[in-house]
Amino acid sequence: MIDLSLVSDGGIGWLDGSGPQSHLVLSTRVRLARNLAGHPFPIRSTEADRETILSEVQEAAATVGSLRGSASLRLDRLGRTDRQLLHERHLVSKELAAPDADFPPKTGSAVLLQGHLATMVNEEDHLRLQGLYSGLALEAAWAGVGTLDAELGQRLAFAFHPEFGYLTSCPTNVGTGLRASVLIHLPGLVLTKEIHKVLQSLVQVGLTFRGLYGEGSDVVGNFFQLSNQTTLGKSENELLDHLGKLVGQVIGYEEQAREVLLRDAPGVIEDKVWRAYGLLRYARALSFEEAMNLLSGVRLGVGLGLIPDVAVYTLNKLLVFTQPAHLSAMAGVDLAEDELPTRRADYVRRTLDEEAGRHP
């Protein structure tokens, strides 16, 4: 199995619940898409092209302050569980992790990890620069990724068009190449059935929403990833300000919804969140979806002050560590599909027991 001890915080610093608005916002991600001039984009590239890209990037990265001491991992030389583990930690995209056994990773797929930064190589674009931060931290994420981009841009010739900006394989990313996403927990809006109205209005003003794992992933556990839809025509700061303002509004709506729930149905809510806690604490088998939904209930209970003594960090960690590759990594063997529910329930129970032990 992969050794992530070389990566600071094991690459899960973003889970620590320390960032602004951590009671509602799990994480903020800003990514920039970049390509190297004079080389075909990955979709038309040969193995040799991708190896060239990787060595050029590694050479440049070696002299970049933001990547000092970074760990470099070649996805094409890692096993499937290890690749999936990186994806579950949000350190590489699904495309780079290539979790489907029928479509192994492309030669030259790699990621450089340093602190909050992940530099993906030979993904849909030659480079995907990602900054992943705890809580609502658009400014910090942009400062981190923007610095990395400027440093790499001093050493690498990026594909840039005077009118269209940074050129990307998919024209939906062209221009700034910037996608900022905020992963937010909105159970209040789901329970009060206001969520569709809110999401619809966000789409009308240029945002898009996805599930926990980005494009094509389902919404589970009432987590929504809100991000900018377009990348061309507005500056990086304009895109980030717009997203930040709208996320601020959504936070306001969610808090209002929670007040309504507590005012109109306090008994129902209290019962719901404690039942969720009870099931997680004592269940012997949990599917991923059930675990996500119950964790959402407990997170709501913690946010409303109904369930004391469960840290947001513990809940965040459970979101990631109850997933298949993490359960396999903890077991030290690749677990079969039918072993996962019991292993998951064991891990959740143990974690919540420890937490309760700390707060008798």
Place this chain on the structure above:
Amino acid sequence: MKCEACGERESVVSLTQVVEGEARTVGLCERCAAEKGIQTAASVEQTPLGGFLSALWKSAEPGSPAELSPPGKCPGCGATFVDFRESGRLGCAECYRTFEPALRALLRRYHGSTHHHGRRHVPSGAPADNSTDDVASGLRQQLRLAVEAEDFELAAQLRDRLKELA
């Protein structure tokens, strides 16, 4: 009408295939169509690019991108516009020049603009190279946030990097 493959769900797509010189049309539901590799409008529109491309190809007004599917291959990578329509991805930076009129219309439609406003890449050493300013301002911003967060270890590292730049 029920889907002719599973017999359960309503058919939403009619698929015409020529088998041994004979045309046969079958009605399929969305799931069975997807299994045969056919994207229905509903499945296409689930991704932003899918929605974007399907809106584009539906368009039939004169001068619209559908009318402007340019022939020929990109000299940079050999990709055709049909390749792009099928994969949703361009093959290289040169594709943007090769298929510029069609792409310009496409960008306007999707992004509402064709003009980049934001950071500009200047090749290293060129007269207008302002990348050191970008690095310095990024580091200063990170430093301020680190101090605000009382992360003094990080702040010290950032201060060192700023000194190295000067």
